[in-house]
Amino acid sequence: MTTTNLAETYRDAAYTQLVRVGKALGNSSRLKLLNNLVQGPKTVEELAKTVGLSVGTASKNLRLLKQVGLVRVERRGNYVVYDLASTQVPQVLSLLIDVSEQALPELRALEQQLSAQRPPLPQLSITDITRELATSQPYLIDLRPADEYQVAHLPGAHNFPYDQIMQRLAEIPRDQELVVYCRGRMCGYSEMIGQQLKDQGYQVQIFQMTVWEWQQAQAQ
Missing domain, CATH: 1.10.10.10 (Winged helix-like DNA-binding domain superfamily/Winged helix DNA-binding domain)
Structure with missing residues (x-):
């Protein structure tokens, strides 16, 4: 040959x-x-x-x-x-979402539909959330189940699983700005729960990236 x-x-x-x-x-x-x-x-x-x-x-x-x-x-x-x-593997998944968001208007349209009926909530980038953690110290809400929270979470985050949070509003301070996050960009709970919290009178921002993506950015 x-x-x-x-x-x-x-x-x-x-x-x-x-x-x-x-x-x-x-x-x-x-x-x-x-x-x-x-x-x-x-x-x-x-x-x-x-x-x-x-x-x-x-x-x-x-x-x-x-x-x-x-x-x-x-x-x-x-x-x-x-x-x-x-x-x-999570690097591949994150890159696949990045490429799909840039290439597919259909995916961007789906993301916009989550907040189509009302003004969208402010979204924080990894740089934004890192700066806020170092300065303003917002009240972070992790919407994932307890076992996922225990594996890893953003510094100082409080665990309010998405299927429990509306029954636990009394535990959430009203004098602090909230930052809500869940499982990343393919999970709609941060937007949905964030809007419900806003309807209850809270000041809310959302972080749509995963804890893993934030950790990788800090390691660089």
Whole structure:
């Protein structure tokens, strides 16, 4: 085999392997599973409930993700726990959202629909939230479930899971500006809950990035 043929054979075989990963990512359920694993390790049952799949369907999709090295699995007693295989996986997800927001007006339109009926809430960038944490010290509200909050959260954040917060308004100070965040740009809860808090008379800003994205920015 000539050097040219060897290089072309390698190229074609290498692209075939890339396609395996691309196919694994080309499914909304698997993307949702990966995005939830950015928040921390979870059992199959927890992932199925969060994403809205049956346990069997979630397991099937997780096995496909494992086959291409995007997730890893560990048995803890009677539970099977999945985690992201490396820190490069959330980097890929974040970049995919970046590219999609720039390339797809349909995605931008979906984001705008969350606040279409009223003026949008102020949104903080990673630079903004870092500056506010260092200066004005807003009251941060983490809307994720307690287990995700315990894995990692923004400094000083208070955990009010999105399905509990409206029953716990008495715990939230009215003399501080609120910053609300959840699971990132693909999660609409920060906008929805933020608007509900604004309707209750609170001053609210939202942070739409993930805790992981904020942590990576601080490490650079």
